Amino acid sequence: MVGVKKTPPSAAVEQVDTRYLQTLLGYNARRAALSIIGVFLERLAVYGLKPVDFSVMSVIHHNPGVTSRQLCASLSILPPNLVGLIQSLESRGLIERKPHPTDGRALGLHPTAKGVSLMQQAEVTASELEIDASSKLTASQRQTLVQLLQKIYL
């Protein structure tokens, strides 16, 4: 067995080997998401928006009159957890709730002028930040990545 290093029972680990985990899609997707979200938190703090707030505001921005139910379904948020978010956005004057035209139980969520203005800026910032957070990727690779990710969850 010439040339074979015998590892003592309690040898110290010099460099941690994470090669197996790195073969897993879930692991890589989670790490990449957390990496981007970290940059997102920094850059969107000026707007007072965390990722969830941003997602909610973005859907309302592009779908004025959307209901809480629809929001929950499209963003996978549980109804009880949306209540506080909506109340917060409303008290900040970014959205307002109006009676639903056909369903008396529901309320339509509408962005205010202030909300629209904020989101126009926030969405530009978000799109820019994503490029910075994935600066090792070409535009083409970024597009490929988005398409492949959507094949998983859509």
Next chain:
Amino acid sequence: MVGVKKTPPSAAVEQVDTRYLQTLLGYNARRAALSIIGVFLERLAVYGLKPVDFSVMSVIHHNPGVTSRQLCASLSILPPNLVGLIQSLESRGLIERKPHPTDGRALGLHPTAKGVSLMQQAEVTASELEIDASSKLTASQRQTLVQLLQKIYL
């Protein structure tokens, strides 16, 4: 303005438009990660392993003698949050803590025979599950996806 539908102020939203969010890498990465993790939770429940437990056990499995500090650094876990995980795995007889060969402050984490056996099976299950959770992707696309994701966080 013939042919132009005027939308009433409070019209109901029929289908929620999430096309803007779908252009964002962070949004897609998070949704895809959560989708895979959902399948992970189901399939690895038989081993009593959640994603974090699995990651920790996998690193210990492939790096016998690794310290808590090294684990925290490689998996982005904060030291106080690792303590409970380690204690749980130890009390289940999956790992054991031995004195570190050179650093008296540290403890080396080692998988037991039971832990090795469990992880050999769990890693096979995890690798299989990932393919099922991304069944719309070819093997080649899956490989591309992993490579692109790693360019973001590594």
Next chain:
DNA sequence: TATTGTTATACTCTATAACTATA
């Protein structure tokens, strides 16, 4: 003086049950 592992603790996120008003 710095680091490892740890405790205590707070904050956030996510999940479940149950209620009301309306469909």
Next chain:
DNA sequence: TATAGTTATAGAGTATAACAATA
């Protein structure tokens, strides 16, 4: 009977400060 919005609450995940033992 089912659904929209809500309340209360429990559980899981993540965060900071501070301490004892060792480097």
